[in-house]
Amino acid sequence: MTKQFHGHTLSDDALDQIFNEARTYNGWLNKPVSEDQLRHIYDLMKMGPTSANMQPARLVFVTSEEGKTKLSELASEGNQDKITAAPVTAIIGYDIDFHEELPWLFPHADAKSWFEGDEEARKANAKRNSALQGAYMIIAARALGLDCGPMSGVDLDGITEHFFADQPRVKADWVCSIGYGDPDTIFDRSPRPEFGKFTSFA
Template identity: 40%
Template sequence: MLTPLAADAQNLLFKEAHTAHAFTDEPVTDEQVTAIHELIKNAPTSLNSQPLRAVLVRSDEARARLVERMAPGNQPKVRQAPLVVVLAADLDFHETLSKVAPHVPNARDLFADETMRHDTAVVNASLQIAYFIVGVRAAGLAVGPMAGFDAKAVTEEFFPDGQHRALVVANVGRPGPEAFRPRAPRLTYDEVFRSV
């Protein structure tokens, strides 16, 4: 087989998976989020950098602050989802690199250039966000990732240390009625890939 993953797993994770736009009110527990983290934590990033940081928005007060910073079309989704997660890049990930990448003893020197460090953080945190989405699906939940928000304001509100950059806000839970829209078209292989 070209893709040895079982057909039902392929469908759950990729072929039949959709972005969720509505959820039931069933809570998403800390144990479920921990299980998702345990599932995805070994997925690869460059130098094993692991810059992803996440805030689980659980309180009504924090959710209200987040709703104010979302695009109008996303505000009802954030109000309704059982769990909302702000996913960010730790721009100073190199400070913890020796813990997760002992084979990189000179992380401070390697990432002394701030632009390179920030770009590396964003790329690798984005990879980890993709793994998080697949992990949520593997846990039998649905996810609605969103980029429609005031990133600067969300970053300042939920990561006030100035060391992070909010990249995605994701709603997580069990899909509710009419959670999924019809599948939109996708680019073909030939539109995406070329050989040189």
């Protein structure tokens, strides 16, 4: 029997941990992140909604010194130390041929046929939904007591070529370090818009 969970508001402490007090970190404490923690993050992020449950994100968790060195070489100068100092940096990529997995991911309909023969539509859907999954990853990591440092200042073609060499239909999109943030490496929080600045009703 399927359990039914009715919404309730998280505690203020939980909301602060995930959103209000969470920050993007530029440096990291010398504390490890375990494989079990990364698996827990993934098991939470995969539960976030994607179109037709397409799950197009493909992740590489870079934890080895060799991997960090290579990834840092493919990053802008300002991001290199952030990568080498972090216990792990996740590469978020997207699979252009995600539709091949839809028969088992979305068995309710012939969803694979919706995307066959239209690579541009697949790219658009893969990028949008993998970005969502990356956001779920950040929320999951924060919920588990970790900090994140998302970055886009990287050589995506170089990362794709090196880290997704065995998956030729996967393209890197952005990276995100995960660990225990060093509070001395953050700036004052940038402004956030009030409700109504970029919102409206229709």
